[in-house]
Amino acid sequence: MEQKNNFGLLLGLSIAEIICCCLPAGVVGLIMAIQANNAFRSGDYTTYDSKAKVARIALIIGAIVGIVINVLTFISNFAMIASSMGSY
Amino acid sequence: MKPIIKRCLIVTLIISFILLYAFLSYRFQAGFICVFYQFTGWYCPGCGIGRSVLSLLNGDWMQAFRYNVLLMPFIIPGVLLLLFTAWQYIKGVSPQDFLIFRITKRFGIPIAILLLVYGFLRNILDILAPTML
Numbered sequence: 095m096e097q098k099n100n101f102g103l104l105l106g107l108s109i110a111e112i113i114c115c116c117l118p119a120g121v122v123g124l125i126m127a128i129q130a131n132n133a134f135r136s137g138d139y140t141t142y143d144s145k146a147k148v149a150r151i152a153l154i155i156g157a158i159v160g161i162v163i164n165v166l167t168f169i170s171n172f173a174m175i176a177s178s179m180g181s182y
Numbered sequence: 183m184k185p186i187i188k189r190c191l192i193v194t195l196i197i198s199f200i201l202l203y204a205f206l207s208y209r210f211q212a213g214f215i216c217v218f219y220q221f222t223g224w225y226c227p228g229c230g231i232g233r234s235v236l237s238l239l240n241g242d243w244m245q246a247f248r249y250n251v252l253l254m255p256f257i258i259p260g261v262l263l264l265l266f267t268a269w270q271y272i273k274g275v276s277p278q279d280f281l282i283f284r285i286t287k288r289f290g291i292p293i294a295i296l297l298l299v300y301g302f303l304r305n306i307l308d309i310l311a312p313t314m315l
Binding site: 098099100101102103105106108109112113114115116117118121124128159160163164167168171172175 | 203206207210214215217218220226227228231253277278280282283284285286287290291293294297298301
């Protein structure tokens with residue numbers, strides 16, 4: 095079966111994560127995506143798979159951390175605003 | 183359920199969630215927070231982009247540039263590109279063939295380097311920090 099290179103997808107998600115969610119996870123994803131791409135281009139598909147997997151895990155962890163912290167902050171801010179409106 | 187209807191529902195759900203979040207953030211002035219800034223106190227390359235969008239919606243272009251001078255010019259093209267990506271997803275295009283990922287495959291490394299340099303510089307140069315004019 096022909097191996098597919100997900101470099102564009104991993105790089106795009108890493109950039110999105112650097113801008114939106116969690117900079118450290120985005121940087122890890124970026125470095126791993128570049129290393130995976132280099133391994134793919136040299137024909138080392140085992141290294142490609144492992145590096146791409148690390149990149150995916152870093153991106154998923156970063157996205158979860160970013161979303162969870164944002165949702166919790168949003169709920170706490172919303173609750174504070176609602177309680178201050180109710181005190182009038 | 184047909185796959186195309188399922189994909190339409192997923193896109194509608196995501197867009198509805200984003201619009202609801204944006205409306206509540208705008209209404210109660212309690213927007214998107216930066217996890218990196220919360221933990222380190224340093225600005226990341228994306229800091230100020232939410233406030234930049236709000237300033238843009240209020241017609242205050244100068245303040246929008248002040249909040250994020252690098253990303254502000256790409257807000258409208260970025261939104262259009264995301265909508266096109268959603269359209270490609272609904273049509274059933276493979277993720278590797280999405281236009282947004284073909285662009286990042288070609289220009290992603292220079293973009294990432296530019297973002298990281300900008301993120302570093304805005305912590306040492308006050309003029310790049312996301313503050314009020």
